[in-house]
Amino acid sequence: GAVVSQHPSRVICKSGTSVKIECRSLDFQATTMFWYRQFPKQSLMLMATSNEGSKATYEQGVEKDKFLINHASLTLSTLTVTSAHPEDSSFYICSAREPTGGVGQPQHFGDGTRLSIL
Amino acid sequence: QQQVKQSPQSLIVQKGGIPIINCAYENTAFDYFPWYQQFPGKGPALLIAIRPDVSEKKEGRFTISFNKSAKQFSLHIMDSQPGDSATYFCAAISNTGKLIFGQGTTLQVKP
Numbered sequence: 227g228a229v230v231s232q233h234p235s236r237v238i239c240k241s242g243t244s245v246k247i248e249c250r251s252l253d254f255q256a257t258t259m260f261w262y263r264q265f266p267k268q269s270l271m272l273m274a275t276s277n278e279g280s281k282a283t284y285e286q287g288v289e290k291d292k293f294l295i296n297h298a299s300l301t302l303s304t305l306t307v308t309s310a311h312p313e314d315s316s317f318y319i320c321s322a323r324e325p326t327g328g329v330g331q332p333q334h335f336g337d338g339t340r341l342s343i344l
Numbered sequence: 345q346q347q348v349k350q351s352p353q354s355l356i357v358q359k360g361g362i363p364i365i366n367c368a369y370e371n372t373a374f375d376y377f378p379w380y381q382q383f384p385g386k387g388p389a390l391l392i393a394i395r396p397d398v399s400e401k402k403e404g405r406f407t408i409s410f411n412k413s414a415k416q417f418s419l420h421i422m423d424s425q426p427g428d429s430a431t432y433f434c435a436a437i438s439n440t441g442k443l444i445f446g447q448g449t450t451l452q453v454k455p
Contacts, residue, residue, distance in 0.1 A: 232387070258441065269433060269445045270388070319387045323441065332378055333443055335387035 228254050230322050232336025240344050241312060247305045247339045249320030255300035256322035260333060261293070264317045276303045310343045317341075346371060348436050350446025357424055358454050365419045365449045367434035372415070374436035374444070379408065379419050382431045382448075391432075392419070424453045 229252040237245050249259055257278045262270040274295050275283045282295035292314075294306040303322075307314055317340055321333040350367045357363045367377075376395055380388035394401045394408045394417065401408045405422040421428055434446040 230387075260443070267448075267450075269448050270443075272442060275442070321387075321443075332376075332390050332393055334390060335380075338385070338387045340385070 228322070228324060228332075228334040230320065230334045230336040232320055232339055234339060235337060236340045236342075238342045238344065239310065242309055243343075245307045245310055245341060247307075247318055247320070247341075249303045249305070249322070249336055251301045251322040251334075254322070255325055256303075257300060257325055258323045259297060259303040260321045260323070261295060261303075261305050262319045262321065264319060264338070266317075270319060273305075307341065310341070312343045315341055315343045346438065346444055348434060348444050348446040350434050350449060352449060353447065354450045354452075356452045356454065359425060361424050361453070363421050363424055363428075363451055363453075365432055365434065365451075366416065367418065367446050368414075368416045369436050369444075370415065371436070371438070373439045375439070376437040377408070377410065377417055378435050378437070378443075379406075380433045380435065380445075382433065388433060421451075424451075426453045426455050429453050 231250045233248045259276040261273045264270050273288045276295045276297040278297045284290045297303040317338050319338040321335045323333050324331040348369050355363050378393035379391045381391045382388040392403045392406045396412045407420045410417045429452050432449045435443045
């Protein structure tokens with residue numbers, strides 16, 4: 227089945243640090259990847275849609291200068307949390323959509339990155 | 345219009361029981377309805393999915409029932425096991441390809 231790998235699984239760092247999270251589709255090419263944020267005991271909140279070779283589309287209320295997304299290849303998207311502060315601490319999860327069949331195809335998720343800012 | 349409403353918020357059943365999780369939507373443009381299973385500290389895993397032209401889909405112990413006219417769908421887990429204890433999310437895919445998640449249901453299956 228479709229496998230999405232996310233790295234690192236956990237990051238603990240000091241306030242003001244920038245943190246990069248990688249999302250890779252291992253056995254398929256993904257022209258579209260998605261980044262979500264999940265707070266404890268809550269549902270997933272879509273942050274942005276990442277399209278290979280073009281600028282990401284951010285959801286309302288998500289700061290694009292705070293959460294930099296790069297999708298430079300068909301198998302890799304990165305999310306950089308710039309100058310992270312304690313309120314950015316959360317569980318970040320990426321997903322990749324299977325390439326065939328248009329927008330109505332399933333998304334496969336990575337195992338998430340637990341970000342803790344001290 | 346873009347919401348998917350899920351209930352119950354939590355559910356406890358005995359081993360062998362049949363938990364049922366319900367979801368409802370408003371937007372008739374939704375055309376794909378996946379269910380995801382999430383264990384603590386992990387990302388959601390695709391469990392089973394259905395399109396609105398089908399009223400029921402079964403994969404192993406998991407069954408989706410779909411009522412297009414009522415705009416409702418549900419997940420049934422047959423012969424539930426303690427290993428099924430997890431959080432379950434229903435979802436719908438919009439015509440822009442975005443996944444709209446329900447609020448989630450935390451299931452506990454007691455031995």
